[in-house]
Amino acid sequence: MRRLLCRLSAVAGLLLVGAAPPPPAPTPAAVLAAAPAGAWARVAPDDLLVMELGNGARVAIALAPEFAPLHVAAVRRLARAGWYAGTAVQRVQDNYVTQWGDAGDASPPPAGAVLRLPAEADRPAAGLALVPLPYRDSFAPRVGLVRGFPAAAAGGRAWPVHCYGMVGVGRELAPDTGDGRELYAVIGHAPRALDRNIALVGRVVAGMEALAALPRGTGEMGFYATPAERLAVRSIRLAADLPAGQRPAFEWLRPDSASFRAWVQARANRQDAFFTQPAGAIDLCNALPPVRPVAR
C-alpha cells in the first residue's frame, strides 16, 4: 500500500481505433487544485478558536453558531475571559472522543457565565442553507453540508452530525446542563447516536492529529486514571483576539460550489489508478469540505 491514494492522473481507457479516448476522470486532488478562488470561503476570525496545548501543539476549531448559538456564545465568552487556561485534556477514549476543559476540579466560571444553557442539539430546518449530498444515509432522509459542517434533516428539524473532528459541549444527564466548560472532539468512526442529543459547536480545521494521537485513558470511559496523565490546555482563544502575527486563518471549499460537487463526485467514484472498483457513493463523514490554511 505504499502508493495507496497516489494522485495519478493517467487512467487507462478503452482505446478504440478511430475514436478519441474518453478524457481521464479528474482525481479529487486535481479537482481541488483547479478550484477557483471564489469556491473557497474564509472562516471568520471571530468564529475560529485557537487552542494551545501543553506539548506545544496547536488546534484550530471553526465555530458553528448556526447550530448552537447560545453554546457558541458561551464558549466565546469563556475564551475571551481566559477561562480555559490551566484546564486539561482529561479523557481520550479510543474510537470515540478526546475531551478537555472542566474536569470537575477546575476554577469556577467567570462572572456572568450562564451555567445552564437550553438544549441546542437540533434546530428548525427552515432558514438553514443545507447543500444536500446525493447519497443514502443510514440515519436521516436528507444529509448534506452547511458551510464546512456536516448536517442532517428530517421532519422539519436539522442538526449537525458527529463526524470525525466535530466538536461538542459536554453535559450531564439533563439536556440543558452543558455550559461550554467541557468540550470534546470525535476521534473515531462517527458516533451518530450522539446526534440530536448533545450540542455540537464546531469542527477541528487544523491540528486534529494532536487530539487523535494522544494516549488513551485507562480509566472508565477513557478518563485518565491519574491527573499526571493529563495534557495541559495552555489557552483557548479566538483568532480575532490574537495579535495579527499569531493569527491563523483558514478557508474551506464552499459546498454550493461546482468544485465541491466535482470533488464529491470524484471521491465517490474513484478513478485513480489504484481503484478498480469505484464505490459509487460516499458517506457524509467522508465528504467534509476540505480546509486549507490561508497565508497571511
Added chain:
Amino acid sequence: MRRLLCRLSAVAGLLLVGAAPPPPAPTPAAVLAAAPAGAWARVAPDDLLVMELGNGARVAIALAPEFAPLHVAAVRRLARAGWYAGTAVQRVQDNYVTQWGDAGDASPPPAGAVLRLPAEADRPAAGLALVPLPYRDSFAPRVGLVRGFPAAAAGGRAWPVHCYGMVGVGRELAPDTGDGRELYAVIGHAPRALDRNIALVGRVVAGMEALAALPRGTGEMGFYATPAERLAVRSIRLAADLPAGQRPAFEWLRPDSASFRAWVQARANRQDAFFTQPAGAIDLCNALPPVRPVAR
C-alpha cells in the same frame, strides 16, 4: 460529558395510575452482561495473530479466511517463518490507516512465499453466512456481520468492509500485487472507497489503541519522514504457535445470537438516561460484534 455513556439501568417511564410502568429498555452493557455462554464464539488460535511492538504493546488480530483465503494463508506463512520480526510501523495517516511490515527495505520474503496473490477483495455471496443488519447503508443494498466481521453484499458478490480496526494487505497499483508483507489497520472513519479494491484479512480484537494513538507521520500520505520515527515490530506470530502460557484468547458475540440482535437494537435505540433522542438506526461500523478476552 463526564457521565456520557454511563451505564444507567433506570429509565423514566410514563407512570400511569393503575398501570404497571413499562419495563426499562436494557442498555447495551446490560444485554452483554446477560448474554449466555452459547452466544459467544471463540477465535481459533490458528486464526489469531499476535503482534509485539517495540514499545511493549501487544496487538491481537483475528483472521478472516472466508474473505481472502490466499492472503490469509500468505500472512500465516510469513508469521510462521518469523518474517515480520524486525520490520516496523512506517505510516500513520490521521483518520485513515496505520501501516506496518515491508517498507521497501525489508528482508526478502521467505522461501516459498508467493509474491503475487490473485485479487481477493470480494467473493461470491453464496456460501457466506451473512447475518443482515436491518438498517440502510450508503453503499450496499445488504450489509451485516460474518462471525466477527462487517460485510456487504450486492449482485451476487460479498466483501468485508473497511471499518475502524479492520486489517488489510497493502499492495501496489495492480490488484494482484499484495503479498502479505505489508499490512494496515483502519484508524479513522471507515474509508469505504477501499472496499472491493483491496483484500482485508482480519480485525484488531485487542490493542487497537496501540495502533491508533501513534504519532502521525509528516511525510506524504502519513509516512514517517525518517526511519528513526518508525516503531519496531518485534514479532507477529500466530497464537497457536505461542507457548500456552503466553497465548491470548478472545471470544466475540455471535451475530446469529439473540443477544447480538438485542445489543444492536439497544445501540440503535439508546434508552440510557443520557439519550433523549434515540437514533433509530446504527451504522454497520458501529455494530461490530463485541469482543472479550477469555481467561486461560
